Amino acid sequence: MSHQDKEQGQRETKRLYFEDAYQKEFEATVVDKFRFDGKPAVVLDQTCFYPESGGQPSDRGFLGEAAVVQVLEDGERIVHLLEKDIDADKVRGSIDWPRRxxxxxxxxxxxxxxxxxxxxxxxxxxxxxxxxxxxxxxxxxxxxxxxxxxxxxxxxxxxxxxxxxxxxxxxxxxxxxxxxxxxxxxxxxxxxxxxxxxxxxxxxxxxxxxxxxxxxxxxxxxxxxxxxxxxxxxxxxxxxxxxxxxxxxxxxxxxxRFSANEKNIPAAMEKTVSELKQARKKMRQLQEKLAGYEAEEIIKKSKERIITAAWTDKTPEEGKLLALNIIKAGEFAVLYGIEGEERNHLVFASSETLPLDMRELLPLVFSHVQGKGGGSSSLVEIVIDKDKDLKELLKLAFESINQKLKY
Ligand SMILES: [Zn+2]
Known part of the structure; x- marks a missing residue:
């Protein structure tokens, strides 16, 4: 590049979009070439490409066969960053008009x-x-x-x-x-x-x-x-x-879906949400009743003071409800595992008259599997990863409290 070319390269770029924001194509002379951010960069004597500034993103388009990926201001010059090098000294530019x-x-x-x-x-x-x-x-x-x-x-x-x-x-x-x-x-x-x-x-x-x-x-x-x-x-x-x-x-x-007029959707939704709340409340009452009956059945059949089970058809909430009903109805310790879709749950509960602190099982569980949980001496809830077999964990917990109940 001659001295004269270099001077030309430092001159300001004529901004064609100032005169006509609707011009989509133009011809220009390449006045400077270099690399910027590892990409080929080109300065022209004039351009339709708008550089990123004033809150408005830069234009996209083509210079010859090369896609323009970014346009930046460098003082009064406009720098076009290209996807590949261009050889010609004269170039035809076209901007991505729908974007502009x-x-x-x-x-x-x-x-x-x-x-x-x-x-x-x-x-x-x-x-x-x-x-x-x-x-x-x-x-x-x-x-x-x-x-x-x-x-x-x-x-x-x-x-x-x-x-x-x-x-x-x-x-x-x-x-x-x-x-x-x-x-x-x-x-x-x-x-x-x-x-x-x-x-x-x-x-x-x-x-x-x-x-x-x-x-x-x-x-x-x-x-x-x-x-x-x-x-x-x-x-x-x-x-x-x-x-x-x-x-x-x-x-x-x-x-x-709501069988309503579009304008009545908010009212229809409100009605549905309130019905859902009512239904949940009713369901909760029924679940509590059911847990009471289920607890009675389990206690009747149980020969031991420690009751364990791994559930696949109960929610953690249902498992907890059942465990609480069992420890209320008699002197029992309950070790429940509940299989979830993404994570498993453990519920450990014991009657307050038993000399047990269920929190002592936390370190035992966490030494075998990742998870988090806590609770009181009579009720502990833990959420754990699925990579450890639930029955094995329950067996370990059983052995631990069985030891304690022996003394
Ligand atoms: Zn403006």
Whole structure:
């Protein structure tokens, strides 16, 4: 590379997207090549590729045959990171237009939402992030009502429906006070103003739609507290339509399940949840009754004071209930294993009149298998890994307390 070429390589890259955010293809001269992060990196004299900045992710696309995987700002230069090397000095570039247009919808929608928050609630925009699926806006307000969110959303969509022009122009820094900018500019020198005609004025270097109508539906999805402010998730354009589509499908399915109108789903769900609670309560009462009868049966058949069993058809809760009923009905120690789908359970219980502390079995169990548990002297519950045979563990526990009961 000659001295002259080197100087050229340090010069700023002409940003074609400033003049026309809708230009999808371009021709350019390679002015610098190097490696960055182990990838081939190329600087051109001009580009349509938007570099990651201001909350907006970079464009993707192709330079010749090489895929552009990332675009970064290096001062006034724009660096394209490629998937493979390119040889030519002149190159044809094309950007991934659906991706870019999606970013333009989200970014332009953000300007309008930001100004709507400011106009209606004096909420200032503190940060913006355009994500792969969701965009977020941090607004300097402490709390918000559902109705205020609706007002902001309505205002934003009103501006969208009015199909206002979105203009971009440069003004010198010293004239910046002549424009009612929503936030003071972060850059010096020439300031690029993005104006949503008569509604919002922002200093911004991003790519935007020509008219607000192109942004499409603008929807706040949810919000949460962050650093004493609120962070809103929002979707614009195609993203909002896709979101609407799956949510609508889910609602229609739910309505069919509940045999209810879509609008009555919350009431139908509430009714179902309350019925479920009632049913659980009833079931619990029946389980307790059943455990009482089952305990009687087991005691009748048992010839020993130590009762052991490995259950495959009981929940840990049922096993515990049964063990408690047995130790209440007479002087017994109960060692139960319950096989679960992912983990096994142990329930060790003993009547308080027996000279036993079931907690003493914990170290014995943990010396054979990984798990956790605890309890009182008369009841211990343990959850363990499935790699140890339950019957073997129960046998070890049996031998241990059998010894103690002998003395
Ligand atoms: Zn912008």
């Amino acid at each position: 247009f999606d970013h333009m919808q989200q970014h332009s929608g953000q300007h309008i939402l930001s100004q709507s928050f400011f106009e209606l609630l004096r909420g200032e925009t503190l940060s913006f992030h355009l994500g792969e699926a969701i965009s977020t806006l941090e607004i300097g307000i402490r709390a918000i009502s559902d109705s205020d969110v609706s007002r902001v959303e309505e205002r934003a969509n009103e501006v969208v429906f009015e199909d206002r022009e979105i203009k971009t122009y440069f003004i010198p820094e010293e004239k910046v006070s002549s424009i009612p900018l929503r936030r003071p500019p972060k850059k010096e020198g020439l300031i690029r103003v993005v104006e949503v005609s008569g509604f919002d004025y922002s200093a911004c270097g991003g790519t935007h739609c020509r008219r607000t109508g192109e942004i499409g539906l603008t929807k706040v999805i949810k919000w949460e507290k962050i650093r004493g402010n609120l962070r809103f998730e929002f979707l614009c354009g195609r993203r909002a339509i896709e979101d609407y589509a799956w949510k609508n499908r889910a609602l229609v399915e739910m309505a069919a």
